[in-house]
Amino acid sequence: MLVTMLLMSTTIAAPAFAASITNKDGDSVIVTIVENGNRTELALGAGETESVCPSGCFVTLPNGDRVALNGDETVEISGGSAFVK
Amino acid sequence: MTTLKRALFALLAIVPLLLPAIAIAQDPPPATEAPVTSNPIVEAKKKLEQSRQQLADLRNKIEAARENEIKLGELKLQVEQLGRTALEASVSTRERFNQIKARLDEIGPVPAEGQPAESEVIKEERARLSDERAAINAATGSAEALSIDATQLSNEITEMRRTLFTETLLERTKITPEVLEEAIGAGANEGADLKRTVGGWARFVWNFKRESLLAAISLSLVVGLVLYSVGYRLAGPIIRRNKMIEKPHYITRLMVAYWSIMIPTLAVGAFAFACYSLLYSFNVLRPDISPMVSTLFGVCVGLYFVSALSRAVLAPNRPEWRLVNVSNDGARRLERSIFAMALANSLDYFLGTVSVALGSAVVLTVAKSMIASIVIGLILIWISFIRPMLREGEDPATRGRPWPRALSMLLMLTGFGLIAMAVIGYVGLARFVAAQIVVTGAIMVTMYIGILSGRAIGTQGAFARTYLGQRMAERYQLGEVTLDQAGLAASLGIYLIVLLLGLPGILLQWGFQTGDIESWAYQLFTEIRVGSISISLVGIFAGLLLFVLGLMVTRWFQRWLDGTIMVRSHVDPGVRNSVRTAVGYAGVGLAGLIGISAAGINLSSLALVAGALSLGIGFGLQNIVSNFVSGLILLAERPFKVGDWVVAGTTEGFVKRISVRATEIETFQRQTIIVPNSVLINGQVGNWTHRNKLGRIEIPVSVFAGNDPRQVTQMLLEVAATQPVLRNPEPSVAFLGFSATTLDFELRAFVADVLDAGEMKTELRTAILERLRQDEIALAGPAAPTVPVTMDPESARLLGAMIDSAKGEIAQKPAPSRKPVPKPVEEGADETG
Known part of the structure; x- marks a missing residue:
């Protein structure tokens, strides 16, 4: 039982890929990220890329759009709105 | 259409x-x-509305199940699932969202004033799309709120479960005949239920999923065979009890015991896990069956573990491999009773899961746990009557003696205590204690064996005696010290493995969740908070690693600069040494700074400390600082370099090494003297080989005063000319003084390398002496001076006659050989005397 638990824990702990958000605008933007019930604000400078929420989250963009991420997407912000790949 | x-x-x-x-x-x-016609937004909204409703329902259910640990666990899973559903629902609108955005971009913004107005159709479309976009945003927003709610609820459940764990242990269930009757009824129901469920599932699987089932089973068998053969080949030598060894060493026994527990158990666990995963991924398991199957696998692995452990420690059939000193009979009985205890526990656990899966009445679980506790209690009492003890050196085949009184009392008390607890109604507690006796006991015994073997391996010289150590020594030609170090490393490694495997196991047993342990471990490595200071093990480790890396890069750069660049540029060795040393110190400093930064230590706070301490350092470390600065000056100014022949005070010798605090000077007697740099900077330092290696040699020559000084001078110059001394500056001879007995000269000549001076002096002296002999220049006067004697002619004749008669006597009988013949002195040969 112990061993199965250990083995299971290793599978659970397998690393998930994080979503990456890239700011393609000239100015820095602030996006709001809700992950695991916590709301955090993320500032992105011009051209910066950040990895966020490995296990899924909601992102609120500068223009008010909201997108939900599974955690493996690539998001590009341009003109305040997002393009999700 | x-x-x-x-x-x-x-x-x-x-x-x-x-x-x-x-x-x-x-x-x-x-x-x-038909999903094609439906609007993803409407669908998502519907799904979210459902989820919200479900969340509200779950909240009520959780309130109702506040006291039920198992139920809470299930509800928590459902709540988490809801959170994921919310996320998925809003993710499903993304495609539509992207379409809308792309279309809106195509249409472009509302035309500004002055531009031609757009058609009504486009205006309408833009308005429609914008509305839709807003609707998606609103839906995503509500999904977000829902996911926050779900997360909060899930956290609440975790908290409830934690408090429950501490409370239910001491909860009392009344045990009455009615309860037992009810339990028997429930048991019968459960049996029928189980038969129906399992039978239904088996029929379904056999009829519709036969291929999947067979594939899963055959793949499991393949996995099992691979695990068995690979494990047997790889781990065989360390887990098999070698029959050739008659009296195995204690360490060998420990190692074999430990690894024969760990490796097969891990293999069996891996096999069970693979089986379950295969069955699961082939969709053979139904949701109501899968927890039963997984528990069955888990219980089997646990049972295997306990029996492997008892066999490893007690070795019922191989007394020479036994780790504890017990009799054969005792070992056999102990092994059986431990297995029986584990079996009772496993059955209880498995049947509990079955009850949960089938939703049976709680009273049944209580009854089963009670039976299990009573059985385990009885086994404990039975164990207390076994007579396994042996005296030191006693034959294990004898009957054995009873346990020590304290131990037997403890066993008996625990057994009766378990039974009493179960009978008076503290079934939860009894079950918990019984389970801990078996499982935690087993884990702790394994850990203890592991630690024992680690310690045994770690003792000096122990590793060299083990099979592995001997093989390693043969294979890699290792020395005693290396083997000992390898043993130490092996011992530390064993400790680490034991702790990493054992501690989480015990914590899991005590009801901590995997996530908790993970987050603890994560925190332990990333952030340990002590008050306001936070230490990160990973950071410190990374800092150390970077520092070592920096050092290596520095050393490599030093070597490259010195050996490739500066050698080719024909730079002076002193400069090379200085540059290399300076580069070395700069590299070390830089690596230190990088390491400290990487370790997360704030440099500005260090500066504060340094500022506060600088006064104290100024006073306390005055000498060291002064030496340090002197060292830097030495490196820059270079009054001497490595290899120079220097004289500093009473110290004379060759410079071996110039470091920042002190300089090593090796005397001609090969004594190394460490001279602080400040002494070298403040005092006078003589350097024989500073700008050039030219050196002057002086050879004092004294000859008998009767010689001609000019002839001697000429002779000395001629001798010098035949020797390899420098012609320019040319050799010279100084006439230093004269006295009644000697004339004192000094031959001065220059040599190209002052290091050859000693040899050259010897050569010159030899040559001078040879020449003196050849030219018959006397080095000293006669041994005794001649004394003039005045006498009258009569006495002179008499003396002459006496001498003649004496000569005649000597001619007649030969003189005794021992007596030295006095040297005849010529009268008047020397007047000076």
């Missing part, structure tokens, strides 16, 4: 595939709606 038609066709094509599923499942899923 065409899309509708296509959808209809697709549906028709799917229906036959769906049929068996519909026939089997109790309520067919409402999958008959």
Whole structure:
């Protein structure tokens, strides 16, 4: 039982890929990220890329759009709105 | 219209595939709606609305199940699932969202004033799309709120479960005949239920999923065979009890015991896990069956572990491999009773899961746990009557003696205590204690064996005696010290493995969740908070690593600069040494700074400390600082370099090494003297080889005063000319003084390398002496001076006659050989005397 638990824990702990958000605008933007019930604000400078929420989250963009991420997407912000790949 | 038609066709094509599923499942899923026509936004909204409703329901259920640990666990899973559903629902609108955005971009913004007005159709479309976009945003927003709610609820459940764990242990269930009757009824029900469920599942699987089942089973068998053969080949030598060894060493026994527990158990666990995963991924398991199957696998692995452990420690059939000193009979009985205890526990656990899966009455679980506790209590009492003890050196085949009184009392008390607890109603506590006796006991015994073997390996010289150590020594030609170090490393490694495997196991046993342990471990490595200071092990480790890396890069750069660049540029060795040393110190400093930064230590706070300490350092470390600065000056100014022949005070010798605090000077007697740099900077330092290696040699020569000084001078110069001394500056001879007995000269000549001076002096002296002899220049006067004697002619004649007669006597008998013949002195040969 112990061993199965250990083995299971290793599978659970397998690393998930994080979503990456890239700011393609000239100015820095602030996006709001809700992950695991916590709301955090993320500032992105011009051209910066950040990895966020490995296990899924909601992102609120500068223009008010909201997108939900599974955690493996690539998001590009341009003109305040997002393009999700 | 065409899309509708296509959808209809697709549906028709799917229906036959769906049929068996519909026939089997109790309520067919409402999958008959055509998904093509539905709007993803409406769908998502519907799903979210459902989820919200479910969340509200779950909240009520959780309130109701506040006291039920197991139920809470299930509800928590459901709540988490809801959170994921919310996320998925809003993710499903993304495609539509992207379409809308792309279309809006195509249409472009509302035309500004002055530009031609756009057509009504476009205006309408833009308005429609914007509305839709807003609707998606609103839906995503509500999904977000829902996910926050779900997370909070899930956290609440975790908190509830934690408090429950501490409370239910001491909860009392009344045990009355009615309760037992009820339990028997529930048991009968459960049996029927189990038969129906398992039978239904088995029929279903056999009829509809036969291929999957067979594939899963055959793949499991393949996995099992691979694990068995690979494990046997790789781990065979360390887990098999070698029959050739008659009296195995204690360490060998420990190692074999430990690894014969760990490796097969891990292999069996891996096999069980693989089986379960295969069955699961082939969709053979139904949700109500899968927890039973997983528990069955888990229980089997646990049972295997306990029996492997008892066999490893007690070795019932191989007394020479036994780790504890017990009799054969005792070992056999102990092993059986431990296995029986583990079996009772496993059955209880498995049946508990069955009850949960089938939703049986709680009273049944209570009754089963009570029976298990009583059985384990009885086994404990039985163990207390076994007579396994042996005296030191006693034959294990004898009957053995009873336990020590304290131990037997403890066993008996625990046994009776368990039974009493179960009978008076503290079944939860009794069950917990019984389970801990078996499982925690087993884990702790394993850990203890592991630690023992680690310690045994770590003692000096122990590793060299083990099989592995001997093999390593043969294979890699290792020395005693290396082997000992390898033993130490092996011992530390064993400790680490034991702790990493054992501690989480015990914590899991005590009801901590995997996530908790993970987060603890994560925190332990990333952030340990002590007050306001936070230490990160990973950071410190990374800092150390970077520092070592920096050092290596520095050393490599030093070597490259010195050996490749500066050698080719024909730079002076002193400069090379200085540059190399300076580069070395700069590299070390830089690596230190990088390491400190990487370790997360704030440099500005260090600066504060340094500022506060600088006064103290100024006073306390005055000498060291002064030496340090002197060292830097030495490196820059270079009054001497490595290899120079220097004289500093009473110290004379060759410079071996110039470091920042002190300089090593090796005397001619090969004594190394460490001279602080400040002494070298402040005092006078003589350097024989500073700008050039030219050196002057002086050879004092004294000859007998009767010689001609000019002849001697000429002779000395001629001798010098025949020797390899420098012609320019040319050799010279100084006439230093004269006295009644000697004339004192000094031959001065220059040599190209002052290091050759000693040899050259010897050569010159030899040559001078040879020449003196050749030219018959006397070095000293006669041994005794001549004394003039005045006498009258009569006495002179008499003396002459006496001498003549004496000579005649000597001629007649030969003189005794021992007596030295006095040297005849010529009268008047020397007047000076």
